[in-house]
Amino acid sequence: MEQITDKETSSAPGFTYINRSKHLYHLHSKKTKTGKLTFFMSRTPRPDPISNLPEDFEVYEDLNGGVFIRKKTQSAIPAADVELVRQKVESLKRLAHYKVELKKDAITIHQPFGIQAAEMVMESDYSAIAWLEQITKTSGLKGLTNVLESTAQKMGMSLSELRAFDATAASQKKADAVEKMMQNLQYSPVLRFVFDKVTGLYFAERIDSRMEGGWYPLAQSKLATLVNRYVKHIGKESFYDLI
Numbered sequence: 483m484e485q486i487t488d489k490e491t492s493s494a495p496g497f498t499y500i501n502r503s504k505h506l507y508h509l510h511s512k513k514t515k516t517g518k519l520t521f522f523m524s525r526t527p528r529p530d531p532i533s534n535l536p537e538d539f540e541v542y543e544d545l546n547g548g549v550f551i552r553k554k555t556q557s558a559i560p561a562a563d564v565e566l567v568r569q570k571v572e573s574l575k576r577l578a579h580y581k582v583e584l585k586k587d588a589i590t591i592h593q594p595f596g597i598q599a600a601e602m603v604m605e606s607d608y609s610a611i612a613w614l615e616q617i618t619k620t621s622g623l624k625g626l627t628n629v630l631e632s633t634a635q636k637m638g639m640s641l642s643e644l645r646a647f648d649a650t651a652a653s654q655k656k657a658d659a660v661e662k663m664m665q666n667l668q669y670s671p672v673l674r675f676v677f678d679k680v681t682g683l684y685f686a687e688r689i690d691s692r693m694e695g696g697w698y699p700l701a702q703s704k705l706a707t708l709v710n711r712y713v714k715h716i717g718k719e720s721f722y723d724l725i
Contacts, residue, residue, distance in 0.1 A: 499541050501547045502547050505547070509521065510524055523551060539551055558587065564589055567582050567675065568582040571713060576717050579667070590671045592669035594667045594668070611649075612648075614626060671689055684703070684704070686703075686708040686712050
């Protein structure tokens with residue numbers, strides 16, 4: 483995500499951050515009851531902005547666009563292991579919009595919500611003229627062509643040019659709508675691989691909806707073995723049959 487400074491944002495001095503939904507956040511600090519200084523991000527500017535974030539802290543944006551300040555930590559999980567999971571997910575076409583996240587001691591796969599609506603918009607025809615002509619054709623009504631030709635003439639173009647003009651505008655409108663919907667997709671975890679520092683192995687766990695966000699243990703093994711065994715079930719009915 484994009485980070486910008488006060489030099490780039492004259493209306494919002496201090497350290498700022500833009501999340502995936504294009505919302506602008508401002509860095510602030512406050513003292514706890516014990517006198518400890520804490521940092522937080524807020525979409526509301528305050529009179530006490532901070533220009534720089536201390537080196538041992540970082541901005542963290544979760545998959546749903548939430549923005550937080552956290553202390554920098556070094557994960558014990560190798561980057562190659564995260565890439566292994568990501569490549570497996572990317573190899574399955576139906577998981578094209580799923581996300582892989584490394585957080586603390588686990589690699590988690592998240593499913594998107596709202597993607598079906600975005601896909602429906604992608605496949606739809608936003609062209610008003612095309613829609614009206616189709617309705618006219620199927621209903622047996624007449625006269626629309628004359629109205630369109632008259633409208634085109636008033637605009638100084640032919641009917642074919644008017645159709646092309648409307649189709650281009652519709653295409654841009656559809657693209658804008660899809661972009662907005664994709665920016666606001668929400669994600670929920672479905673499968674994770676928890677690293678065991680003692681053995682160097684991983685525990686595979688799937689989400690258990692009956693436990694209100696709890697995790698159901700599956701098996702412990704090498705990461706590659708677990709990935710090949712379980713990721714292929716994501717998005718299928720067989721996923722919740724895994725035991």
